[in-house]
Amino acid sequence: MSFLPNTPTCVQSGHLASRSTRLHAPAAHRRGWIIPQWSHTRSALDAGSITVAADLPSTSTAQREAAWELLKDFTLKEFRGAAQEPYLSSPAKRQRLREALKIAFSGPYPPAGWMGPSDDSEVLLGVVASDVKFAARAYRDWCEELGLPLVMPNSRVDGVSSAMQLRGGVYLKYNSKTQLCYVSRYDGRDRGVLLQLGQLQLGHFPLGFFDEGMTKPPPMF
Structure with a gap:
């Protein structure tokens, strides 16, 4: 997956730009995509x-x-x-x-390379949170709202077999096409949900974007 856990930018490429990459984007590139x-x-x-x-x-x-x-x-x-x-x-x-x-x-939105939802579509989610429970809630909510397959998150931390046992800040990455989802540690300050449709990254959206009152039960992972 190509998500970077920094605040994203709107970029027309196969990669997602970090803060530093975005600040050095050519002016013409910025005019065409960011403004x-x-x-x-x-x-x-x-x-x-x-x-x-x-x-x-x-x-x-x-x-x-x-x-x-x-x-x-x-x-x-x-x-x-x-x-x-x-x-x-x-x-x-x-x-x-x-x-x-x-x-x-x-x-479909061809300027972003997004052809609309289908069995062949690839949707990427990146969730950065202070606690894996908040990340799991947001991940579940976005999959439900967009009709994406919900799969069990795996741990990418040595010595921690279950992603839900991680402590501290986490970064959850999800690919709807490969149906891979994994969680790693994250020590940065960003919080929220990144979404990539086609070649365009959007966000961060709030963690509780689709369940502001946290009224839904926690996901059973």
């Missing part, structure tokens, strides 16, 4: 214009492009530490972000 092209999608991003999950079958091209631009803008602002107010500061804003994510996931 949203608001002139094409501004009207579709107005409040209420992004459809809810129930309306996904009739999602228009403009709505899908708007959803991707919103997610790329969130990723950029999250990297800069500026995502809280525009995207996470209220239930309505977080719901809008969730709706954009589901719209983006639901159909």
